[in-house]
Amino acid sequence: MKNIPAIELEHVHFRYGRTELFRNISFSIVQGEYAGIVGPNGSGKSTLLKLMLGVLQPSSGTIRILGEDTKNISARTHVGYVPQHITQTDRAFPATVEEVVLSGRTPRKKLFHRFTSADFMAATHAMERSGIDPLRKRKLHELSGGERQRVFIARALATEPAILILDEPTVGIDAASQEMFYEFLHKLNADGITILVVSHDTHALMHEVKCMLCLQEGELCHCTLDDLKDHEHIHKHAAGLPHHSSPSHHV
Amino acid sequence: MIACIAPLIGMFLVTRRYALMADALSHIAFAGVAIGILTGIQRVFSALVTAVLGALAIEMLRRRQAANSEALLSLFLSGSLALAVILLSFSKGGSTNITTYLFGSITTVTPTDVTLIVLLGLVVALVVLVLYRQLFLLSLDEELAEASGVHASRINTILIVLTAVTVSLCMRIVGILLVGALMVIPVLAAIQITRSFFQTLMLSIVISIASVILGLYASYFYSLPSGATIVMICLGFFVMGLAWNQMRRS
Numbered sequence: 001m002k003n004i005p006a007i008e009l010e011h012v013h014f015r016y017g018r019t020e021l022f023r024n025i026s027f028s029i030v031q032g033e034y035a036g037i038v039g040p041n042g043s044g045k046s047t048l049l050k051l052m053l054g055v056l057q058p059s060s061g062t063i064r065i066l067g068e069d070t071k072n073i074s075a076r077t078h079v080g081y082v083p084q085h086i087t088q089t090d091r092a093f094p095a096t097v098e099e100v101v102l103s104g105r106t107p108r109k110k111l112f113h114r115f116t117s118a119d120f121m122a123a124t125h126a127m128e129r130s131g132i133d134p135l136r137k138r139k140l141h142e143l144s145g146g147e148r149q150r151v152f153i154a155r156a157l158a159t160e161p162a163i164l165i166l167d168e169p170t171v172g173i174d175a176a177s178q179e180m181f182y183e184f185l186h187k188l189n190a191d192g193i194t195i196l197v198v199s200h201d202t203h204a205l206m207h208e209v210k211c212m213l214c215l216q217e218g219e220l221c222h223c224t225l226d227d228l229k230d231h232e233h234i235h236k237h238a239a240g241l242p243h244h245s246s247p248s249h250h251v
Numbered sequence: 252m253i254a255c256i257a258p259l260i261g262m263f264l265v266t267r268r269y270a271l272m273a274d275a276l277s278h279i280a281f282a283g284v285a286i287g288i289l290t291g292i293q294r295v296f297s298a299l300v301t302a303v304l305g306a307l308a309i310e311m312l313r314r315r316q317a318a319n320s321e322a323l324l325s326l327f328l329s330g331s332l333a334l335a336v337i338l339l340s341f342s343k344g345g346s347t348n349i350t351t352y353l354f355g356s357i358t359t360v361t362p363t364d365v366t367l368i369v370l371l372g373l374v375v376a377l378v379v380l381v382l383y384r385q386l387f388l389l390s391l392d393e394e395l396a397e398a399s400g401v402h403a404s405r406i407n408t409i410l411i412v413l414t415a416v417t418v419s420l421c422m423r424i425v426g427i428l429l430v431g432a433l434m435v436i437p438v439l440a441a442i443q444i445t446r447s448f449f450q451t452l453m454l455s456i457v458i459s460i461a462s463v464i465l466g467l468y469a470s471y472f473y474s475l476p477s478g479a480t481i482v483m484i485c486l487g488f489f490v491m492g493l494a495w496n497q498m499r500r501s
Contacts, residue, residue: 053398073400081398093266094441095391095448103391106384107399115384139446159399 004067006031006163006194007052012061014044014051021047023218025061029196029211031162034189036205037198039215045198046084048215049167052196053081066162077107080156082149082166097143097151098136101127104158123158130154130184146177153184163194170201182208252372253421253433254463258441258455259379260417261434263410265442266390272309272411273431275324276418279305279331281427283419284352285338294352295364295419299371302415305331310408355426355478357467368420375413375420382406387448424463425478433459436485443492458488 005028014022021044029035039045050056051063054070068075104126105119127133130150135143143151149169156164164185170178185208189195199205206212214221264270283301287294309327313320339349351359379386385406388396397403414434421430441454466481473480 050394050398054400055394055397076398076400079398081395083392083394083398092442093391094445094451095387096446099387099448100391103384103388104399106388106401109384111381137446 004031005029005064006033006066007196008062008064008067009052010062010064012051012058012063014047014056015059016047021218022051022058025218025220027213027220027222029194031066031194032189032192034185034195034208034210035197035213036209036211037196037213037215037220038200038202038205041200043215044218045200045215046167048220049165049198052165053079073107077159078162080104080153080159080161080164082152082156082164082169084167084171093140095140096136097127097132097138097140097154098123100140100151101132101136101154101158104155107159122160123154126154126157129157144177145172146174146181149173149177149181150184157188161193163196164188165196165198167198168200169197170199170204178204252368253417253424254460255456256372256375256417257421257430257433258437258459259376259452260410260414261438262452262455263379263386263390264414265435265438266448267410269320270431270435271321271324271328272414273418273434275309275328275331276302276306276411276415277422277427277430278328278335280415280419280422281352282331282335282338284349284422284427285335285342288342288349289338293363295367295423298422299367299416299419302419303412306411306415307408310404310411314404351426352422353426353428354476355422355424355429355481357424357470357477360423364423368423371416371420375416378409378413382409386410390448425481426476429478429482432482432485433462436482436489437462440485440489440492443489443496458485462488 008028009025012022012025013020025048037045037048047056051058052065052070054063054065054073054076057071063070065075066078068078070076102115102119102123105115105122109115109119124133124136127136130153132147132150132154135147135151140148140151153164153166166185170181173181182204185195185197195209197205197209211222261270261273264272280298280302282305283298284294286292286301287297290297305327309323312318312323318326348359385396385401388399388401389403389406389410393403396406417434418430421433425433437455437458438451440458441451445451445454462481462484466484467477469475469484470477470480
């Protein structure tokens with residue numbers, strides 16, 4: 001099980017209408033990795049995430065999560081997902097922190113099954129781990145951006161995931177909260193959770209992740225830790241500028 | 252039964268910012284009533300079928316991104332009203348009791364209507380109970396729901412079909428023009444008072460039941476139209492909820 005990659009893309013092509021968004025992308029992320037994906041606006045970062053999450057299916061090629069094809073809904077139970085714009089959820093949405101976190105157990109429940117005490121315990125554990133247990137009875141819209149982000153991370157952790165995927169997690173979060181947030185991600189990674197962060201904020205990300213993938217013009221380039229020291233290399237990718245390195249199709 | 256299912260469905264419409272859907276579907280149901288009057292088909296049945304077909308058409312166009320959701324609802328709302336008026340112009344004398352459909356009247360409800368309301372109402376309540384977790388996730392964030400394995404398009408379709416059924420069932424009591432209010436206002440009133448999603452759902456049902464009972468009593472004793480009286484009482488609850496919320500904040 002340990003040898004199976006956490007996330008694996010094999011010769012993935014994806015078309016949206018007549019536009020070919022991704023051409024023959026192949027890469028894998030090993031279990032326990034802390035990876036980041038950067039790329040300019042419109043490069044398809046969020047679409048790539050949706051493919052990995054199984055929300056979209058590739059035009060051709062295969063995507064596997066812990067060896068399971070994302071066409072199978074059960075593959076999604078391995079992934080905890082924190083979407084973009086969670087800090088901007090509807091202010092009038094009437095839900096408590098506890099309800100939102102508990103909703104993370106939904107993928108693990110069959111249609112006619114109710115939440116059991118094990119689900120409530122998993123939600124409580126996720127809230128304690130994320131440091132939001134004292135806020136459990138608070139309404140979502142009463143929280144700050146940073147607190148709300150922790151709620152959605154706790155929601156993702158309630159699924160007991162092997163992989164945590166975060167889409168632009170630091171948007172709308174102040175600098176102090178960002179620092180605490182990355183510290184928290186490091187703790188989760190140290191606990192064995194594979195982490196994949198997609199962000200436009202290359203500068204912040206390059207100091208946090210162990211490996212970086214750069215998405216540009218439908219292709220993915222891999223950057224190792226040593227490459228990360230070459231700030232210019234990364235920034236050129238993120239800004240959509242020409243670069244010299246050739247795309248690496250298998251990482 | 253209608254006091255229970257109207258806010259039950261309304262809760263998910265309000266939280267999904269789909270509140271206008273109830274009004275659009277009630278106008279489509281009105282076109283169905285006009286078809287029933289013209290063809291002699293049982294009117295609740297023709298309204299039900301037309302509303303469900305209209306709901307499916309709205310969802311199909313929304314998915315194809317033919318227009319934004321708000322514009323689509325407006326299009327169906329005015330289009331179906333125009334169709335109903337044209338169809339009614341062909342009927343000879345059949346449109347004389349149309350105000351009972353427009354504004355509701357409990358005295359004209361037939362035993363067939365009652366059977367249909369009870370049976371389909373139970374189906375609506377059961378489906379919401381089974382899909383509660385999925386509907387909650389979809390209301391919270393559609394992308395998150397899809398990533399969690401929820402078939403968003405399938406659940407969306409089920410939700411608007413349930414809305415169409417609920418609208419068709421409620422229209423005899425509160426009327427086509429006011430059915431949206433019974434689905435939306437109790438939820439808005441409950442949101443002012445409660446903290447959790449589940450509490451809001453339960454309180455909105457309580458408010459809806461209280462409004463229907465009080466409204467029917469008031470309409471009987473003061474010879475008022477039942478639908479409008481029920482909606483005015485719902486509004487009263489909303490104002491009280493709003494005042495309570497303001498007091499709590501201050």
